[in-house]
Amino acid sequence: MGEPMGRRFAVGYALASKKQASFIQISLINVAKEKSIDLIKIDLEKPLIEQGPFDLVLHKIYGAEWRKQLAEYSAVNPNVLIIDSPDAIERLHNRISMLQVVTELNVVQCDTVSFGIPKQIAVYDARAVGELNLEREGLKFPVIAKPLVADGSAKSHKMSLVYNRDGLSKLKPPIVLQEFVNHGGVIFKVYVVGEYVKCVKRKSLPDVNEENLGSLKCSMSFSQVSNLNNMERCQDTYYKMMDLDDGKTEIPPMNFLVDIARGLRRAMGLHLFNFDVIRDTRIGNRYLVIDINYFPGYAKMPCYEHVLTDFFWDVLNDGNTDKKDVNLDGLKQSSCEQEVRMLVSNAGCDEDNGASKHPMSPLKREENENPIQV
Numbered sequence: 001m002g003e004p005m006g007r008r009f010a011v012g013y014a015l016a017s018k019k020q021a022s023f024i025q026i027s028l029i030n031v032a033k034e035k036s037i038d039l040i041k042i043d044l045e046k047p048l049i050e051q052g053p054f055d056l057v058l059h060k061i062y063g064a065e066w067r068k069q070l071a072e073y074s075a076v077n078p079n080v081l082i083i084d085s086p087d088a089i090e091r092l093h094n095r096i097s098m099l100q101v102v103t104e105l106n107v108v109q110c111d112t113v114s115f116g117i118p119k120q121i122a123v124y125d126a127r128a129v130g131e132l133n134l135e136r137e138g139l140k141f142p143v144i145a146k147p148l149v150a151d152g153s154a155k156s157h158k159m160s161l162v163y164n165r166d167g168l169s170k171l172k173p174p175i176v177l178q179e180f181v182n183h184g185g186v187i188f189k190v191y192v193v194g195e196y197v198k199c200v201k202r203k204s205l206p207d208v209n210e211e212n213l214g215s216l217k218c219s220m221s222f223s224q225v226s227n228l229n230n231m232e233r234c235q236d237t238y239y240k241m242m243d244l245d246d247g248k249t250e251i252p253p254m255n256f257l258v259d260i261a262r263g264l265r266r267a268m269g270l271h272l273f274n275f276d277v278i279r280d281t282r283i284g285n286r287y288l289v290i291d292i293n294y295f296p297g298y299a300k301m302p303c304y305e306h307v308l309t310d311f312f313w314d315v316l317n318d319g320n321t322d323k324k325d326v327n328l329d330g331l332k333q334s335s336c337e338q339e340v341r342m343l344v345s346n347a348g349c350d351e352d353n354g355a356s357k358h359p360m361s362p363l364k365r366e367e368n369e370n371p372i373q374v
């Protein structure tokens with residue numbers, strides 16, 4: 001069968017080699033091709049302005065030089081879509097501004113479910129860290145120390161769970177100290193692709209028994225607990241190992257997540273991101289957003305080829321997905337997912353997500369929890 005006649009679209013992608021290897025799979029190239037979309041690698045060794053023509057530039061590259069190249073390309077090609085805007089992405093490179101947007105979301109309120117962010121403070125001064133009085137800052141042990149900068153480097157994922165004062169002195173600012181919230185060892189990862197939303201469960205840090213705090217050593221280092229290392233990625237059991245199918249943890253109400261996703265998408269001006277959510281076991285139906293990532297590992301999402309291709313198609317044919325959102329009641333469902341839902345159940349995933357209508361939002365917005373700066 002030949003390809004359909006008519007207009008073809010060129011999507012240029014600029015990705016680091018690891019990202020390219022995971023995201024640009026042959027299955028994605030083929031599904032896109034069938035929809036008249038050609039995925040074309042942007043050569044990072046050459047000026048962007050000399051490449052193309054593209055209808056859309058998809059990118060996850062950091063740094064001033066790349067921003068300059070994008071700006072130059074946009075100035076000469078004003079109709080080309082840049083997904084996403086470097087300024088909008090920038091907000092996610094700092095763990096304070098990243099979560100600030102969650103506290104500013106303006107969504108319909110209801111009594112049954114609420115969301116917010118954990119209490120957190122930024123510490124900039126290395127000399128101040130050992131002297132910190134957590135109680136005065138409204139925090140108590142245990143806390144998680146996270147690098148303030150979230151720029152995709154291995155360093156930016158290196159965290160420690162700090163149990164007591166002694167653990168504080170080892171920390172290297174600039175950091176964020178965030179209240180550790182017991183959440184039953186399960187994290188919800190909510191993937192957003194334009195209007196599409198998908199929630200999966202993953203393993204997380206186990207709960208900490210506060211009564212044992214005194215007997216624990218001062219801190220514990222960790223990195224990307226909900227993800228896999230490179231060796232694990234090569235194994236067949238890839239999805240099984242990562243997705244948590246404990247059969248007992250229910251995912252948060254989908255209409256609730258959809259409202260947060262839509263609010264975030266609009267507030268941040270981003271199309272491609274995911275956010276990590278935990279359920280505060282002390283309170284029950286209270287959910288905390290702890291992390292937002294630009295252009296995450298979509299290839300781990302079932303049917304990602306179709307979801308992403310549908311997204312490219314929509315933005316290329318519309319120019320602006322947000323125009324459509326105004327009248328949007330439910331969520332999009334990928335063409336692949338419509339079929340798959342009938343045939344199989346996705347391990348660790350909500351069966352109905354990505355498709356559910358949400359007439360009444362059960363959201364309750366909490367008061368702003370502005371971080372204190374030290």
Ligand SMILES: O=P(O)(O)O[C@@H]1[C@@H](OP(=O)(O)O)[C@H](OP(=O)(O)O)[C@H](O)[C@H](OP(=O)(O)O)[C@H]1OP(=O)(O)O
Nearest residue numbers: 019022151152153224227291293294295296297298
């Ligand atoms: O590598 P992957 O596929 O695990 O994706 C990473 C994401 O994993 P997730 O999809 O949330 O499970 C990962 O999410 P977490 O930070 O682990 O929550 C990041 O988005 C990471 O990007 P960066 O290092 O922050 O720039 C993502 O890494 P890049 O692929 O963008 O380098």
Ligand SMILES: Nc1ncnc2c1ncn2[C@@H]1O[C@H](COP(=O)(O)OP(=O)(O)O)[C@@H](O)[C@H]1O
Nearest residue numbers: 118157178179180181204205225226276290291
């Ligand atoms: N406030 C918190 N309370 C409990 N666990 C947390 C909290 N913040 C992070 N975690 C755990 O630490 C992991 C890494 O934190 P996260 O902020 O998502 O950083 P990263 O950007 O490296 O993914 C999370 O996936 C979760 O398991």
Ligand SMILES: [Mg+2]
Nearest residue numbers: 276291292293
């Ligand atoms: Mg995370």
Ligand SMILES: [Mg+2]
Nearest residue numbers: 150291292293
């Ligand atoms: Mg992150």
